[in-house]
Amino acid sequence: MLFERSRPGRTGYSLPDPDVPDADPAAAFDAEQLRDDLPGLPELSEVEVVRHFTRLSTWNAAVDLGLYPLGSCTMKYNPKINEALARLPGFAAAHPLQPPALAQGFLELCWRLERALAEVSGMDRVTLQPAAGAQGELAGIMMIRAYHEQRGERRSLVLVPDSAHGTNPASAALNDYRVVSIPSGRDGILHPDAVAAAMTPEVAALMITNPNTLGLFETHIAEICEIVHARGGLVYGDGANLNALLGIARPGDLGIDVMHFNLHKTFSTPHGGGGPGAGPVGVKNLLAPYLPVPVVRRLEGSEGTGFTLDYQFPRSIGRLHAHFGNAAMFVRAWAYLRSLGPDGLRRCAEMAVLNANYLLARLRGEWHVPIDRPVMHECVLSDQALKATGVTTLDVAKRLIDYGYHPPTVYFPLIVAGALMIEPTESEPREGLDQFVAALSAIAAEARSDPDRVRTAPHRTRHGRLDETRAARRPVLRWQPERPAGS
Amino acid sequence: MADYEIPADLRYTREDEWARVEGERVTIGVTDYAQQQLGDIVNVELPAVGTAVERGEPFGVIESVKAVSDLYAPVTGEVVEANADLANHPEHVNEDCYGDGWMLSIRVADAAEIETLISAAEYRRHVEDRSTE
Numbered sequence: 262m263l264f265e266r267s268r269p270g271r272t273g274y275s276l277p278d279p280d281v282p283d284a285d286p287a288a289a290f291d292a293e294q295l296r297d298d299l300p301g302l303p304e305l306s307e308v309e310v311v312r313h314f315t316r317l318s319t320w321n322a323a324v325d326l327g328l329y330p331l332g333s334c335t336m337k338y339n340p341k342i343n344e345a346l347a348r349l350p351g352f353a354a355a356h357p358l359q360p361p362a363l364a365q366g367f368l369e370l371c372w373r374l375e376r377a378l379a380e381v382s383g384m385d386r387v388t389l390q391p392a393a394g395a396q397g398e399l400a401g402i403m404m405i406r407a408y409h410e411q412r413g414e415r416r417s418l419v420l421v422p423d424s425a426h427g428t429n430p431a432s433a434a435l436n437d438y439r440v441v442s443i444p445s446g447r448d449g450i451l452h453p454d455a456v457a458a459a460m461t462p463e464v465a466a467l468m469i470t471n472p473n474t475l476g477l478f479e480t481h482i483a484e485i486c487e488i489v490h491a492r493g494g495l496v497y498g499d500g501a502n503l504n505a506l507l508g509i510a511r512p513g514d515l516g517i518d519v520m521h522f523n524l525h526k527t528f529s530t531p532h533g534g535g536g537p538g539a540g541p542v543g544v545k546n547l548l549a550p551y552l553p554v555p556v557v558r559r560l561e562g563s564e565g566t567g568f569t570l571d572y573q574f575p576r577s578i579g580r581l582h583a584h585f586g587n588a589a590m591f592v593r594a595w596a597y598l599r600s601l602g603p604d605g606l607r608r609c610a611e612m613a614v615l616n617a618n619y620l621l622a623r624l625r626g627e628w629h630v631p632i633d634r635p636v637m638h639e640c641v642l643s644d645q646a647l648k649a650t651g652v653t654t655l656d657v658a659k660r661l662i663d664y665g666y667h668p669p670t671v672y673f674p675l676i677v678a679g680a681l682m683i684e685p686t687e688s689e690p691r692e693g694l695d696q697f698v699a700a701l702s703a704i705a706a707e708a709r710s711d712p713d714r715v716r717t718a719p720h721r722t723r724h725g726r727l728d729e730t731r732a733a734r735r736p737v738l739r740w741q742p743e744r745p746a747g748s
Numbered sequence: 749m750a751d752y753e754i755p756a757d758l759r760y761t762r763e764d765e766w767a768r769v770e771g772e773r774v775t776i777g778v779t780d781y782a783q784q785q786l787g788d789i790v791n792v793e794l795p796a797v798g799t800a801v802e803r804g805e806p807f808g809v810i811e812s813v814k815a816v817s818d819l820y821a822p823v824t825g826e827v828v829e830a831n832a833d834l835a836n837h838p839e840h841v842n843e844d845c846y847g848d849g850w851m852l853s854i855r856v857a858d859a860a861e862i863e864t865l866i867s868a869a870e871y872r873r874h875v876e877d878r879s880t881e
Contacts, residue, residue: 427816730790730813730839733790733811734790
């Protein structure tokens with residue numbers, strides 16, 4: 262802890278004496294606005310701070326160090342050209358309050374990125390504003406709500422498959438909809454009859470993830486969308502798994518009316534600790550009047566040339582984010598789209614799907630595969646084959662850390678008991694996949710020969726197995742110095 | 749199959765809740781199978797006394813280190829008592845799901861509904877069916 266390294270009086274800066282007289286804070290502020298002691302900030306020299314954070318960085322797992330097979334999260338490599346371009350002073354040093362006339366380059370980038378995302382997804386319009394996928398969902402469902410209300414309809418339900426990400430029901434509930442869970446078939450996908458049975462005039466929308474969280478393509482998607490549309494509902498597409506479809510299929514062509522994109526997944530902008538995310542939303546024309554404001558618009562005819570910010574959307578759902586959203590991510594995503602181009606995007610999806618199926622083929626014999634079909638971009642295993650050993654999914658995940666891997670997503674999707682959800686992404690070479698398979702095989706063998714070694718993992722990390730239960734039941738949210746006795 | 753405690757004197761639902769019927773008062777909680785599947789419970793959200801609950805509809809939320817799940821009302825009625833201890837001691841659900849881990853007492857609106865709850869033998873079959881999938 263930086264606090265523990267603190268020594269009174271040590272500093273990491275050196276400033277000249279002020280050339281104006283000192284003022285007494287008590288004369289300038291009311292008593293209740295004055296502190297009578299320092300807030301206990303750590304006191305260190307610059308080199309101590311640099312060493313501390315550099316050391317911490319060497320203890321991190323990172324996609325730049327190895328495979329990060331986090332299912333549903335598409336932890337692909339972040340190309341360094343994106344970083345170079347996002348740091349161009351015209352973007353990095355721009356002020357969010359610059360008037361449009363002085364931000365033409367940035368506005369043009371937004372305009373072009375919106376159109377590129379629309380092209381990739383088969384949507385008509387895109388807003389870049391939402392800060393992450395979940396806020397994109399919120400925006401999309403807000404637009405669906407506005408659409409129905411505009412038509413004088415008060416629908417109260419949203420359908421969500423039982424394999425959905427937890428954000429789907431949350432987004433619906435935040436918009437005051439009641440959520441109806443639709444069971445997947447035994448083949449892991451949604452069936453038209455299950456949707457038809459739930460599709461009443463009360464249903465505002467179906468939210469669907471395609472490919473779904475089992476990594477399976479929803480083959481009935483077109484028919485399902487027709488069923489929902491025929492009863493006046495709309496279809497929301499959760500774009501978390503778009504990586505599998507790039508350049509191959511467009512959600513808009515399959516019947517999706519509104520969807521979000523995770524720039525930090527599909528479009529390679531940093532993710533997790535490297536954030537922030539960005540969750541643009543694409544809509545078909547019928548939802549365009551409800552887009553968040555402001556909308557970037559290209560000037561036409563007598564207006565001259567260039568770009569401006571348009572607030573004239575009387576039916577807009579409003580503003581979702583200060584200024585533009587997480588703007589530096591737009592530059593990175595644009596750089597990615599332009600460096601890959603249409604053929605590169607398609608190749609990316611093909612490689613992601615090939616990698617996932619290669620892993621599944623290599624792991625199938627040794628691990629239980631709950632729904633064993635060709636997958637798209639990710640595959641789901643379970644701990645069922647280890648039942649007799651007492652080793653669980655959580656133990657396997659912890660042991661993978663000893664082998665140098667960030668664990669995959671575990672215990673999700675909820676419809677698979679003891680799920681391990683593995684997404685290799687297109688970034689990983691075949692040798693890297695082989696090494697990962699070898700690690701999982703070694704762990705399966707250990708589970709049978711020395712189960713305690715797996716159950717007590719990790720052993721090679723700075724800290725052993727943490728007590729996650731106690732951390733959740735009795736959280737300690739703030740470091741507090743130990744006060745000497747009697748103080 | 750793992751060993752699950754399924755007391756013979758209770759009634760059950762297919763959503764893994766148990767119900768102890770005492771006249772028009774039904775006390776409910778989650779079964780041993782449910783708490784083992786969920787793993788360590790870290791939070792339970794229950795409705796206040798006086799809340800109306802509807803059979804088959806979510807009345808609260810149970811959170812474990814693995815996942816968050818809805819809790820479904822086995823019967824329709826009014827909450828007459830809720831286990832306030834679970835807010836500070838969610839571990840009671842793991843340690844004693846049929847005792848200290850109880851969740852709600854409900855005054856049943858229609859006594860005939862109790863007959864829709866399944867027996868211990870039928871619930872055991874339901875658990876076994878899922879364990880062998």
